[in-house]
Amino acid sequence: xxxxxxxxxxxxxxxxxxxxxxxxxxxxxxxxxxxxxxxxxxxxxxxxxxxxxxxxxxxxxxxxxxxxxxxxxxxxxxxxxxxxxxxxxxxxxxxxxxxxxxxxxxxxxxxxxxxxxxxxxxxxxxxxxxxxxxxxxxxxxxxxxxxxxxxxxxxxxxxxxxxxxxxxxxxxxxxxxxxxxxxxxxxxxxxxxxxxxxxxxxxxxxxxxxxxxxxxxxxxxxxxxxxxxxxxxxxxxxxxxxxxxxxxxxxxxxxxxxxxxxxxxxxxxxxxxxxxxxxxxxxxxxxxxxxxxxxxxxxxxxxxxxxxxxxxxxxxxxxxxxxxxxxxxxxxxxx
Amino acid sequence: xxxxxxxxxxxxxxxxxxxxxxxxxxxxxxxxxxxxxxxxxxxxxxxxxxxxxxxxxxxxxxxxxxxxxxxxxxxxxxxxxxxxxxxxxxxxxxxxxxxxxxxxxxxxxxxxxxxxxxxxxxxxxxxxxxxxxxxxxxxxxxxxxxxxxxxxxxxxxxxxxxxxxxxxxxxxxxxxxxxxxxxxxxxxxxxxxxxxxxxxxxxxxxxxxxxxxxxxxxxxxxxxxxxxxxxxxxxxxxxxxxxxxxxxxxxxxxxxxxxxxxxxxxxxxxxxxxxxxxxxxxxxxxxxxxxxxxxxxxxxxxxxxxxxxxxxxxxxxxxxxxxxxxxxxxxxxxx
Numbered sequence: 001x002x003x004x005x006x007x008x009x010x011x012x013x014x015x016x017x018x019x020x021x022x023x024x025x026x027x028x029x030x031x032x033x034x035x036x037x038x039x040x041x042x043x044x045x046x047x048x049x050x051x052x053x054x055x056x057x058x059x060x061x062x063x064x065x066x067x068x069x070x071x072x073x074x075x076x077x078x079x080x081x082x083x084x085x086x087x088x089x090x091x092x093x094x095x096x097x098x099x100x101x102x103x104x105x106x107x108x109x110x111x112x113x114x115x116x117x118x119x120x121x122x123x124x125x126x127x128x129x130x131x132x133x134x135x136x137x138x139x140x141x142x143x144x145x146x147x148x149x150x151x152x153x154x155x156x157x158x159x160x161x162x163x164x165x166x167x168x169x170x171x172x173x174x175x176x177x178x179x180x181x182x183x184x185x186x187x188x189x190x191x192x193x194x195x196x197x198x199x200x201x202x203x204x205x206x207x208x209x210x211x212x213x214x215x216x217x218x219x220x221x222x223x224x225x226x227x228x229x230x231x232x233x234x235x236x237x238x239x240x241x242x243x244x245x246x247x248x249x250x251x252x253x254x255x256x257x258x259x260x261x262x263x264x265x266x267x268x269x270x271x272x273x274x275x276x277x278x279x280x281x282x283x284x285x286x287x288x289x290x291x292x293x294x295x296x297x298x299x300x301x302x303x304x305x306x307x308x309x310x311x312x313x314x315x316x317x318x319x320x321x322x323x324x325x326x327x328x329x330x331x332x333x334x335x
Numbered sequence: 336x337x338x339x340x341x342x343x344x345x346x347x348x349x350x351x352x353x354x355x356x357x358x359x360x361x362x363x364x365x366x367x368x369x370x371x372x373x374x375x376x377x378x379x380x381x382x383x384x385x386x387x388x389x390x391x392x393x394x395x396x397x398x399x400x401x402x403x404x405x406x407x408x409x410x411x412x413x414x415x416x417x418x419x420x421x422x423x424x425x426x427x428x429x430x431x432x433x434x435x436x437x438x439x440x441x442x443x444x445x446x447x448x449x450x451x452x453x454x455x456x457x458x459x460x461x462x463x464x465x466x467x468x469x470x471x472x473x474x475x476x477x478x479x480x481x482x483x484x485x486x487x488x489x490x491x492x493x494x495x496x497x498x499x500x501x502x503x504x505x506x507x508x509x510x511x512x513x514x515x516x517x518x519x520x521x522x523x524x525x526x527x528x529x530x531x532x533x534x535x536x537x538x539x540x541x542x543x544x545x546x547x548x549x550x551x552x553x554x555x556x557x558x559x560x561x562x563x564x565x566x567x568x569x570x571x572x573x574x575x576x577x578x579x580x581x582x583x584x585x586x587x588x589x590x591x592x593x594x595x596x597x598x599x600x601x602x603x604x605x606x607x608x609x610x611x612x613x614x615x616x617x618x619x620x621x622x623x624x625x626x627x628x629x630x631x632x633x634x635x636x637x638x639x640x641x642x643x644x645x646x647x648x649x650x651x652x653x654x655x656x657x658x659x660x661x662x663x664x665x666x667x668x669x670x
Contacts, residue, residue, distance in 0.1 A: 135551050145533075222584065223482070248558075
């Protein structure tokens with residue numbers, strides 16, 4: 001997604017230095033050789049200059065005015081280390097990485113983790129924005145219409161960030177609610193596991209004698225996911241508007257249509273446990289929604305137990321946590 | 336759907352008299368002969384007694400305490416005529432029929448049309464409830480999980496109606512917001528035309544060279560549909576909760592996954608006009624969303640023109656009206 005984001009940046013006239021992590025060395029070499037990104041299967045814009053991870057200091061030129069962070073969520077700590085070591089002044093950051101972290105039984109959004117991490121390296125007051133909404137990397141790299149929300153607490157910076165990615169195929173809306181956008185962006189993967197589940201269950205049960213499948217309950221679970229997402233966003237201090245917008249309803253809808261999280265959900269419908277399903281069908285795939293469940297599941301359970309969260313409002317959340325964290329077969333919760 | 340609704344009614348212990356319209360004579364005969372509903376491909380519960388339309392007076396026994404109306408939306412006037420002629424006292428009505436009507440440049444929900452229609456026959460104060468939410472008739476007839484909202488302005492009657500359909504597969508939630516539920520139930524078909532459109536457009540354009548399709552904009556349009564639905568529901572006096580619930584988000588999601596409205600939307604993506612598409616691919620099918628556009632389109636255009644509706648908030652609505660009412664090829668609106 002970091003590489004794909006170079007398309008609207010370039011098309012809006014920005015110079016882009018693209019830095020891989022230590023895991024991306026081969027990709028960076030391939031981009032250097034051919035100009036083509038091997039995963040996106042697209043030629044990157046001419047203005048994009050590729051760098052390997054050990055060249056991060058070179059890539060951070062004196063006139064770098066925005067750092068776009070697109071590492072995987074387990075890579076955030078690594079990225080903070082690298083930037084903490086190299087940055088000499090606070091440069092605004094825009095995060096494409098999605099996820100939530102837990103610390104002392106509290107859920108945190110990644111922009112705050114990055115902000116605080118850099119502060120602990122002595123780089124204070126780095127403004128950190130984030131991007132949510134339905135935007136598949138490959139579609140973005142093909143310059144096909146994408147719908148995003150760019151969130152930043154600072155209105156002026158937000159306007160400026162939006163101006164950096166002006167492109168006809170990049171429908172970007174501003175939001176001051178970075179908490180809401182980030183919680184939605186993370187949870188959509190988590191809930192897609194459950195919304196997709198009936199599709200797999202229908203395969204396992206087979207059609208009813210009259211041909212019926214399980215579309216109605218799938219749709220019902222979509223709404224339940226929205227409802228529980230709305231509750232958690234509100235508890236964490238975000239706004240309902242983010243849930244209603246592209247970051248919430250749009251990205252959840254899209255994630256239920258295509259991608260690995262929905263695929264895992266459908267496979268869970270076949271009746272195996274998560275561990276069995278993962279090992280059997282998706283051993284080499286990252287399932288963000290499941291990883292998120294493993295990260296935040298224990299904290300959510302603790303918060304429910306301590307009555308900081310109302311468990312009766314979270315039947316789908318609890319079902320997903322039982323499935324992923326306690327490896328019990330998935331089932332349709334009582335609605 | 337009227338016949339399918341006999342399943343939760345029967346399973347909750349109710350006696351059901353099932354009356355066909357004049358168009359359903361063959362079906363009623365077939366149900367009489369075999370017990371099997373030819374369209375649902377399911378054996379109806381034993382407690383269901385079939386009647387032809389000319390036996391409506393017999394079917395309305397002295398202890399009939401609820402009339403469930405499941406005619407098609409153009410059949411509502413006919414149903415009001417029949418009931419207006421036969422009813423001797425006000426009997427509560429529960430509507431499965433979905434749609435909106437226009438009268439003197441105002442949009443009206445069908446329960447109000449029925450209520451007022453019966454009043455004009457001298458049968459005053461008939462309470463009329465309605466059912467929304469994702470519930471495919473065939474899935475209901477297979478006793479597979481369905482998610483519905485039952486709406487009625489009268490709380491006591493609402494509780495009583497819910498008690499009549501208690502069944503483990505029938506997840507029914509109460510709502511006092513009959514306007515919101517009914518507007519959502521009608522508009523979901525209308526908006527599904529546009530949400531499904533990019534899937535067809537992707538077929539027409541083909542995959543991008545990197546394999547990209549158009550899932551991101553489909554997801555973006557889903558959110559846009561929700562946003563415009565929310566606006567129209569609010570303008571008509573309904574509540575946001577209905578849009579967020581099964582009647583709105585759930586049923587729209589489901590309608591985008593399966594059914595004729597989504598199919599028409601995908602076909603519109605191929606680039607023909609609505610009239611051409613209908614004639615070529617779906618000549619014999621009822622496309623509720625398109626029929627609704629033809630019914631309410633001119634009124635919505637008038638209300639926008641008169642600034643009773645804010646057209647700038649309704650780009651997707653306007654696109655659909657242009658496509659269906661003015662037979663212009665569909666396109667992605669400016670978002």
